[in-house]
Amino acid sequence: MSHTSSADAFDNIVHFGQQYLSLEQVVAVAKGAQVKLKDTADYVEYIQKGARFIDSLLHEEGVVYGVTTGYGDSCTVNVSLDLVHELPLHLTRFHGCGLGDIFSPMESRAIMACRLNSLAVGKSGVSYQLLQRIEWLLNNNITPIIPQEGSVGASGDLTPLSYLAAVLVGEREVMYQGKRQATKDVYLQLGIVPLRLRPKEGLALMNGTAVMTALACLAYDRSQYLSRLASRITAMASLTLKGNSNHFDDILFAAKPHPGQNQIASWIREDLNHHTHPRNSDRLQDRYSIRCAPHIIGVLQDALPFMRQFIETELGPSCI
Numbered sequence: 001m002s003h004t005s006s007a008d009a010f011d012n013i014v015h016f017g018q019q020y021l022s023l024e025q026v027v028a029v030a031k032g033a034q035v036k037l038k039d040t041a042d043y044v045e046y047i048q049k050g051a052r053f054i055d056s057l058l059h060e061e062g063v064v065y066g067v068t069t070g071y072g073d074s075c076t077v078n079v080s081l082d083l084v085h086e087l088p089l090h091l092t093r094f095h096g097c098g099l100g101d102i103f104s105p106m107e108s109r110a111i112m113a114c115r116l117n118s119l120a121v122g123k124s125g126v127s128y129q130l131l132q133r134i135e136w137l138l139n140n141n142i143t144p145i146i147p148q149e150g151s152v153g154a155s156g157d158l159t160p161l162s163y164l165a166a167v168l169v170g171e172r173e174v175m176y177q178g179k180r181q182a183t184k185d186v187y188l189q190l191g192i193v194p195l196r197l198r199p200k201e202g203l204a205l206m207n208g209t210a211v212m213t214a215l216a217c218l219a220y221d222r223s224q225y226l227s228r229l230a231s232r233i234t235a236m237a238s239l240t241l242k243g244n245s246n247h248f249d250d251i252l253f254a255a256k257p258h259p260g261q262n263q264i265a266s267w268i269r270e271d272l273n274h275h276t277h278p279r280n281s282d283r284l285q286d287r288y289s290i291r292c293a294p295h296i297i298g299v300l301q302d303a304l305p306f307m308r309q310f311i312e313t314e315l316g317p318s319c320i
Contacts, residue, residue, distance in 0.1 A: 009217075014113070015134070016120045021113070021315050023308060026208055026217040027136065035122065037135045047120075048129045052199050054125045058084065066203040072155070080285035088202025089169060095162035095206065098147025103160075105175050106145035110214035114162060115205065117315060123201035124204040133168050134248055140190075143171040145180060151202025157211035165205040182253065213314045220307055227301050231264050234293040244284065245272045247291035260301030264294040 001202065014025045017038025029035060040128040052096065057064050064229030067084055069079035071091070079087055103111065116134045119126050134208060137143070144167040170184050171194075197205075248265045285291065 004192065011238045016116055018121055020312070021117045023217050023220055023311055023315070026110055026113050026117075026214060027221045027232070027314070029113035030106045030214070030218060032109075032141070035113070035116070035132055035135055035138045037116075040304065044128050046213065047122050047126070047131065049121055049235075050125045051198060053088045053163070054198070058199065059192070067199045070297070071203070084198070084199045088165075088197035091202040091206065092162045092165040092169065092197075094172075095151070096157045096166060098150035098159045098163065098253055100147050100237065101147055103146045105141070105143045107215065107218065108146055108175070109138060109141075109217055111146065111160070111210050112138055112143070112164060114210035114214045114217070114315065117163065118208055118210065119204060121316075123267045125200050126204050127198055127201070130195060130197075131203075135272075136192075137167070137174075141176070142167075142186060143175045143182070145175060156207035157204050157209060161206040161208065162213045164196070165202055168205070169197060209314060213311065216311045216314070218309075220304070220311060223300060223304060223307075227264070227297055227304070228267065230293070231267040232271055234290060235268045238268070238272065238286070238290050239275055239292065242283075243286040244289050246270070247286055253294065258298055258302060260304075261298030262296050263301050263304035264297045268294065 012028075013036045015036050025033075042319075054064065054067065058067065061254045062068060062081065065075060066268050067087070068081065070079065076267045082271070094297060112134055116138070118124070119134075120131055145158045146163040148160075151157070157268065163172055167174055169184050170187050172183055173180055174183050174186055175181075176186050185194075186195075227248050237243075241279045248268045250262075250265070253262045253265045282287070
C-alpha cells in the first residue's frame with residue numbers, strides 16, 4: 001500500500017480513517033501536527049455499524065468474549081447483561097498500576113496516533129464518538145500521563161493503554177498547557193463531558209500494540225537522524241585529523257556493495273567535497289575510527305529498511 005506524506009504540505013494535518021499511517025505521519029503527530037478524522041457520512045456509518053454489531057450480538061446471542069465474559073483465564077466467568085456497561089470501566093481501572101517515569105508528551109502523542117489509526121480502520125467495534133474524543137485530545141494537545149513500566153507487550157500494551165482509556169472517561173491525569181493536571185479538572189475547565197465506554201470499547205482501546213509501535217516509530221526517526229549525524233561527524237573528524245578522503249572512494253565500496261555502507265561513504269564524500277582535503281602523505285592509512293566508520297554506521301543504515309517494513313506492518317489495522 002502506498003503511503004501519503006507525513007503531513008499535508010499546506011496545513012500540516014494528518015488524516016485518519018480506513019487507511020494505514022506511515023511512520024513519518026506518526027512522527028509528525030508526535031511532534032505537534034494536527035489530526036483530521038474522516039467525517040463523511042458513509043465513513044461515520046461504517047464505524048457506527050461496527051458498534052451496532054456488538055449490540056446485535058448481545059441481543060441475539062448474549063455471549064461475547066470480553067463483553068459478557070471475563071478476560072483471559074476468566075473467560076468462563078459470565079457477566080450479566082445488566083453489568084456489561086460497567087465492565088469496560090472496571091477493566092481500565094484494574095490495569096491502572098503503571099510504574100516508573102512517565103512518557104513525554106511527544107511519546108504520548110505518538111501512542112495516541114497509533115491507537116487512533118488502528119481503531120479508525122473500523123474493525124474494533126468502537127463508536128465514532130470515541131474516535132472523535134482522541135482526535136479532540138490530540139488537537140488540543142491534551143496528553144495522558146502514562147507510566148513507562150507495566151505489561152508492555154503482554155497480550156497487548158494493557159497497562160499503559162489503560163491510561164489513555166481512563167482519560168477518555170475523565171479519570172487519572174493529563175498534561176495540558178505544560179502542567180500535570182487531573183483529567184476531570186481539565187474537562188470541567190473546557191466544558192467536556194467524559195465518555196461512557198460502550199461494551200468492548202475498553203478492550204478495544206487497551207488490547208493492542210500502540211505503545212510499542214509508537215516508540216518504535218520515534219526510535220526509527222532518531223536512528224535515521226543519528227545515521228546522518230554520525231556520517232557528518234566522521235567527515236568533520238577526517239578534516240580535523242588531516243585524514244585521507246580516498247578512504248571513502250566509491251571504487252573501494254563498490255568492491256563490497258552493502259547498500260548502507262555505500263550510502264554512508266557517499267554522504268561522507270559529499271561533505272568532504274565542500275572542503276579542501278589534500279592527501280596526508282605522513283599518514284597513508286587513517287585510524288580505524290575514521291576510515292572504517294562507513295562499515296559501522298552502515299550496519300544501522302542497512303537495518304533501517306527492514307525496520308520500516310516491520311513497523312509499518314504493525315501500523316496496519318487492528319482486528320480486536
